Amino acid sequence: MSGELTVVGLGPGPAEWITPAAADAVAAADVVLGYAPYLARLSPKPGQIFEASDNREELDRAARALVLAGEGKRVAVVSGGDPGVFAMAAAVFEAVEKKPALENGVDIHVEPGVTAMLAAAARIGAPLGHDFCAISLSDNLKPWSLIEKRLRLAAEADFVIALYNPASKARPDQIGEAFRVLSAVRSPQTIVAFARAVGRADESIEVTTLAEAPNALCDMRTLVLIGSSATRAIHGNNERAWVYTPRSARGG
Amino acid sequence: MSGELTVVGLGPGPAEWITPAAADAVAAADVVLGYAPYLARLSPKPGQIFEASDNREELDRAARALVLAGEGKRVAVVSGGDPGVFAMAAAVFEAVEKKPALENGVDIHVEPGVTAMLAAAARIGAPLGHDFCAISLSDNLKPWSLIEKRLRLAAEADFVIALYNPASKARPDQIGEAFRVLSAVRSPQTIVAFARAVGRADESIEVTTLAEAPNALCDMRTLVLIGSSATRAIHGNNERAWVYTPRSARGG
Numbered sequence: 001m002s003g004e005l006t007v008v009g010l011g012p013g014p015a016e017w018i019t020p021a022a023a024d025a026v027a028a029a030d031v032v033l034g035y036a037p038y039l040a041r042l043s044p045k046p047g048q049i050f051e052a053s054d055n056r057e058e059l060d061r062a063a064r065a066l067v068l069a070g071e072g073k074r075v076a077v078v079s080g081g082d083p084g085v086f087a088m089a090a091a092v093f094e095a096v097e098k099k100p101a102l103e104n105g106v107d108i109h110v111e112p113g114v115t116a117m118l119a120a121a122a123r124i125g126a127p128l129g130h131d132f133c134a135i136s137l138s139d140n141l142k143p144w145s146l147i148e149k150r151l152r153l154a155a156e157a158d159f160v161i162a163l164y165n166p167a168s169k170a171r172p173d174q175i176g177e178a179f180r181v182l183s184a185v186r187s188p189q190t191i192v193a194f195a196r197a198v199g200r201a202d203e204s205i206e207v208t209t210l211a212e213a214p215n216a217l218c219d220m221r222t223l224v225l226i227g228s229s230a231t232r233a234i235h236g237n238n239e240r241a242w243v244y245t246p247r248s249a250r251g252g
Numbered sequence: 253m254s255g256e257l258t259v260v261g262l263g264p265g266p267a268e269w270i271t272p273a274a275a276d277a278v279a280a281a282d283v284v285l286g287y288a289p290y291l292a293r294l295s296p297k298p299g300q301i302f303e304a305s306d307n308r309e310e311l312d313r314a315a316r317a318l319v320l321a322g323e324g325k326r327v328a329v330v331s332g333g334d335p336g337v338f339a340m341a342a343a344v345f346e347a348v349e350k351k352p353a354l355e356n357g358v359d360i361h362v363e364p365g366v367t368a369m370l371a372a373a374a375r376i377g378a379p380l381g382h383d384f385c386a387i388s389l390s391d392n393l394k395p396w397s398l399i400e401k402r403l404r405l406a407a408e409a410d411f412v413i414a415l416y417n418p419a420s421k422a423r424p425d426q427i428g429e430a431f432r433v434l435s436a437v438r439s440p441q442t443i444v445a446f447a448r449a450v451g452r453a454d455e456s457i458e459v460t461t462l463a464e465a466p467n468a469l470c471d472m473r474t475l476v477l478i479g480s481s482a483t484r485a486i487h488g489n490n491e492r493a494w495v496y497t498p499r500s501a502r503g504g
Binding site for chain 1: 345409
């Protein structure tokens, strides 16, 4: 009896940003596993089982999902955003690598989703219109020295930089550290945008500069975008300011 | 009379990867503008006008869309993937910056979508599970020296690297140049994956190494993913190989 495990990206929040393929994968599942706030976005269908777990239990959740699928069940593991970006898909393959037998009779799929930086960028304008990088500031699973090195090289490369997990209660000061690293390379006038809770009722967008960035509100629900040297804030004839990075670039 | 311009991401190809918000924006439009192959994915509704244009005419298309919206129409400009990633959203804001009056009475929105690297990554496993960057290899709008610099610094930062627009008829050799730049920094055993026409009938995935990468098929419809030093190809108990980048990292 062959089971199925689909790692599903639910997008940044609202149902209108969940792809039909992702919605179908959830609807078809016998069991849906995930971090509780992601499950809370969904309604179990009759006969469907929801298993919530904590944010720090990704590898256990992945192994549990593989076990259930190995029993012949159709299983969905849900992530916010895209499951491949700082999320559950890597945990599932880590579990398979640690214990290959977990994949016995299990058909694994990954369903992509709209990752947070794309939704944040859409609200702000087109800041990711040119070469960019994405860095998680969480040092739960990597040394801070590596994060610093990547920030410095990304600044030297003049990438637009998207920072995931910029702050948490346990590490409120790292985002300030990150701005210091970036400020050693980039102009204080570099555009920085804070996109908080994009797609939710309490969504807020703040556009500022690298010099002023340390004063902005930044928490677990914030995505931070740091512009390249070409990124600019413009005002058309409306009140709204837009941030975008032109498609063309000089230098090198 | 106030018009509306929505820049819409159609995802990598199949309808099941178009978000409901993107589908609604297209359905609600009086006029839909885009590069012909993207329009070909959609069916005009009665009374709806489709205006196709060529790939190189992004700025003209953006200006035309703003003019139509300024006349009070509801206008959608469609891109493949996400409109903010090497696509139409930046062109629209460039047009607004060049001629702010174009925004008069126009309400601009950007609707995010699943960008190519997320769909490619999902097919391959979870290669973007850790810090990554996205670089367009097209030198239509930027000097090759800048592309080289970014490739070198991205390799030094040990990012996973997604290459958009890796080759075209006009520049078949640049991807080989890119592999040479990366090979100066990265191990020849670095995982490289070629994801071609993801989501289409002729989809193909090839996983190889940096040493062997120059021999792989690579064209305009290919997304190339270069692993970090931690990216690995694994075999579970099934035949299928998976490529993933662990959530944890050492070094720095």
